[in-house]
Amino acid sequence: MDYKQALKNIAKGQIAPVYIAYGSESYLIQELVHKLTDKLIPAEERAFAVGRYDLTETSIDAVLEEAETLPFLAERKLVVASGAVFLTGAKDTGKVEHNLDRLAAYLKSPADFTVLVLTVDADKLDERKKIVKTLKEAGALVPCAVLAEAELIQWVQQQAAKAGFSFAPGAAEQLIQYTGTSLQTLGKEVEKCYLYIGAGGTITGAELGQLVTKTVEQDIFQMVEHIVQMQMEQAFTMLAELLRRKEEPIKIVILVARQFRIMLQVKDLTQQGYSQQQIASQIGLHPYAVKIAAGQAGRFEAKRLTGILQQLGELDYQMKSGKIDKVLGLEMFLLRLAA
Incomplete structure (x- = not known):
């Protein structure tokens, strides 16, 4: 059963x-x-x-x-x-x-x-x-497998309904993007939302942005999303926030590279005819994360993604060998993407 x-x-x-x-x-x-x-x-x-x-x-x-x-x-x-x-x-x-x-x-x-x-x-x-x-x-x-995308969104909305509040349209999806797909983490964030908005309230995406605790991985994901959408001002703002919080630039490069590598894997497997569920199983990601990565990958040719990964590999080497200032290297990488 x-x-x-x-x-x-x-x-x-x-x-x-x-x-x-x-x-x-x-x-x-x-x-x-x-x-x-x-x-x-x-x-x-x-x-x-x-x-x-x-x-x-x-x-x-x-x-x-x-x-x-x-x-x-x-x-x-x-x-x-x-x-x-x-x-x-x-x-x-x-x-x-x-x-x-x-x-x-x-x-x-x-x-x-x-x-x-x-x-x-x-x-x-x-x-x-x-x-x-x-x-x-x-x-x-x-x-007790991970929930599919629709089930995950439904679960978040149900938890909110049990607590006595609701999410504005799109806010449940935004919460998942911010916190990841762990039900344990999502449950805690739903509780926090209730304490903030109160019984009968409706929480918006803007309020989530100020309220929800995001991991550095989720912040990097959001920064990459801004890059994909060519929202470079927001990407630079997020990079500045990460650096203000003393996040190590090399770690930022590694996490950005991870996201672009996922995009390339998803694109490649999609072209081979794999479904998103099969891709999730193949690369060890939640199906919801695969859906997001597929949308991001759709804005790049495979050759372009490979080139970006090569740039990140070179940047990582230059940072570790002291050939470039770490912060300057990150900023130049974003500028090249914008160009």
């Missing part, structure tokens, strides 16, 4: 005995655990009816023993064990041995008073493994 279906079933009281929550979006994994906790365990019982374990330190045998032990002063218990790397293709570097036959046996006859949740931060499980096949057949797998 997918993540959304799992939440719907939990809300209806259709609780499975075992969940394997995996994926790169840890926020969704934690939300699944929170929903189960709220549905199963009264607040006053959670101190002794919710057990948490780390499978890099605790064996699956010990976790299953806990699952099979009757709950203390409670009708049901929730057992959550993180770090189930043994379900993936990655090498398990932990010193703990896990008896996976014991887990397979538990699946056949799970304790009716326990809900067991195993989590792992991995995009895929290794379906060649017998235990993963068994878990899949039992319907225990719950993938």
